[in-house]
Amino acid sequence: MKIIFKYTVLFIALSFMICQATGIRVSADDKNFTKGLELKSQYQKLVARLIDDEGNIYLEGYDYNYNKMSAENYHIIKMNGKGEVLTSISGRGDEFKQVGDKIYVMLERGNEDRSAELSGLRCKVYSKDLKLEKTYDTSVVKSWQYADVNSKKMCYLKGEKKVYIYDLDGKNKKLLYNLSKGELKDTFCQGIAMTEDYVGIVAEKWTDTDRVTYSVAINIKTGKATVKENSRLGFPTAFGDKLVWNSNASGTGSMNASSKQIVYIDGEKIKTIKTDTTKEVLKKIIADNNGNFITGVNDKNGAYFRIYNGSKKSKEKQINTAYNGFVCFAANCGTIAYTYDEEINGKNYAKTVLFSY
Numbered sequence: 401m402k403i404i405f406k407y408t409v410l411f412i413a414l415s416f417m418i419c420q421a422t423g424i425r426v427s428a429d430d431k432n433f434t435k436g437l438e439l440k441s442q443y444q445k446l447v448a449r450l451i452d453d454e455g456n457i458y459l460e461g462y463d464y465n466y467n468k469m470s471a472e473n474y475h476i477i478k479m480n481g482k483g484e485v486l487t488s489i490s491g492r493g494d495e496f497k498q499v500g501d502k503i504y505v506m507l508e509r510g511n512e513d514r515s516a517e518l519s520g521l522r523c524k525v526y527s528k529d530l531k532l533e534k535t536y537d538t539s540v541v542k543s544w545q546y547a548d549v550n551s552k553k554m555c556y557l558k559g560e561k562k563v564y565i566y567d568l569d570g571k572n573k574k575l576l577y578n579l580s581k582g583e584l585k586d587t588f589c590q591g592i593a594m595t596e597d598y599v600g601i602v603a604e605k606w607t608d609t610d611r612v613t614y615s616v617a618i619n620i621k622t623g624k625a626t627v628k629e630n631s632r633l634g635f636p637t638a639f640g641d642k643l644v645w646n647s648n649a650s651g652t653g654s655m656n657a658s659s660k661q662i663v664y665i666d667g668e669k670i671k672t673i674k675t676d677t678t679k680e681v682l683k684k685i686i687a688d689n690n691g692n693f694i695t696g697v698n699d700k701n702g703a704y705f706r707i708y709n710g711s712k713k714s715k716e717k718q719i720n721t722a723y724n725g726f727v728c729f730a731a732n733c734g735t736i737a738y739t740y741d742e743e744i745n746g747k748n749y750a751k752t753v754l755f756s757y
Contacts, residue, residue: 436721436738436753439483443475445750448730448737450496450503452528453640453689455481455733458496458503459752461488466747474512476505478530481735481754489530495544497638499551499596503528506544509537523549523568536568548594548638553620555599560588563599563618577618577625579603584614584627591635593643597621598665600636600643615645617665628670630663639687642666647681662693662708673708680706688732694757696738698726705729705736707757719755731757 439446443461450458462474474492479485492512493505507522520539526532540556541547547556555565561580566573576599579587587603594600603614613633617626634648645663662673662685673693675681680695687693693708703726705719725741727750736755741748 436755437483439479439737439752439754441477441752443473444747445471446477446739446752447750448728448739448752449476449493450498451730451732451735451737452498452503453732454528455735456486456528457481457730457735457737457754459737460492462492464748476530478528483754487530489532491524493524498640499549501528502526502533502551503530504549506549508543521547523554534568538570540564545591545635548592548599550594550596550638553594555592555594557589557592557601560590563589563592563601565599565620576620576623577601577616584616587614589616593636593638595638595641595643597641598643600638600645600665602633602636602645603627604633615663615665615670617643617668617670619668626665626668626670628663630661630670630672633663634682637684637686640689642687644685644687644693646683646685647675647678662695664693664710673710675708676706680704683726684728686729686731690733692757694729694731694736696726696729696736698724703729703738703740705731705738705755705757719757721753721755723751723753 441461444463447460449460457479459477461477462471465472475488476491477485477488494508495506497504503526505524509519509522520537520542523536524532525534547554553565554568555563558564562575563577564573565576579589584603587605589601589603591602597620599618599620601616603616605612613630615628615630615633632647634646636643636645643665647661660675660678662675664671675695680697683696685693685695691710693710694705696705702722702724723740727739727741730737734756736757737752739750739752742751
């Protein structure tokens with residue numbers, strides 16, 4: 401049974417104290433958290449990419465040249481919870497993830513400034529202070545939808561049936577899993593993610609009337625797979641030791657339909673949490689370092705986020721924001737970094753606001 405969270409006077413007081421400590425401006429009168437701390441930036445676009453396990457925010461800042469119709473001046477910025485810039489470096493990324501005490505920034509190449517056609521993938525390994533330590537390149541696939549990394553390995557999909565794994569330096573390549581055999585022989589795969597111990601994929605097949613999907617968690621050491629049928633799954637994402645699948649009915653005639661579920665692996669078991677609405681699980685679901693799952697969606701009144709604590713009686717907390725134009729969000733350590741679009745004098749700006757949860 402779902403317990404709907406209600407704001408009490410005590411909770412509001414505690415939230416105010418927490419937000420004061422992190423620099424997020426939330427008052428006791430602001431019960432729905434409609435105001436937050438807007439991060440200041442010299443860039444036209446400031447996009448939230450990641451919050452690490454210490455609560456620091458990693459963002460991508462860049463400008464848009466309307467004469468050339470292209471983005472330029474890419475920078476990766478690290479801020480604290482008060483919105484203070486801790487460090488900034490030149491560079492960009494398509495996917496960001498924390499692996500141990502490192503920050504992995506993954507790009508789909510051509511050029512670093514997106515000025516050339518895609519030629520493969522690049523993974524940059526940074527310290528938390530954004531000092532570049534290593535760079536890995538591969539041309540086996542051209543999108544991070546079909547590949548992922550952990551601290552030692554890269555996994556990728558070959559075709560729609562085979563999962564390969566090899567060392568980040570390109571050595572020791574082997575076939576980890578083949579969907580052509582066993583119970584998934586009639587399925588194909590379109591998404592992959594990786595933790596230190598597991599590779600997660602979504603397998604799907606079509607019947608005469610429906611799209612049938614399966615969450616699959618493959619043990620990297622043994623190659624053994626845990627398989628569970630979950631209706632209308634989307635792609636998996638890795639957060640620390642967790643694999644999380646969102647819900648998506650793409651291809652069934654309705655882009656807004658889903659099965660209202662968060663699917664995740666806990667140990668070797670694949671578990672499910674029912675969500676309150678369908679739309680909130682269509683975008684990325686984030687697993688934080690405290691066992692929470694955060695969903696986000698946009699509606700006519702702005703964006704809202706829900707936090708589920710992962711238990712059978714999952715508590716729910718809703719955060720509403722008056723900022724419309726949902727782009728993306730990052731979450732961890734009790735902070736949500738929400739990026740939205742705003743038009744000013746005929747130009748589009750991506751801005752990021754912090755909220756507590």
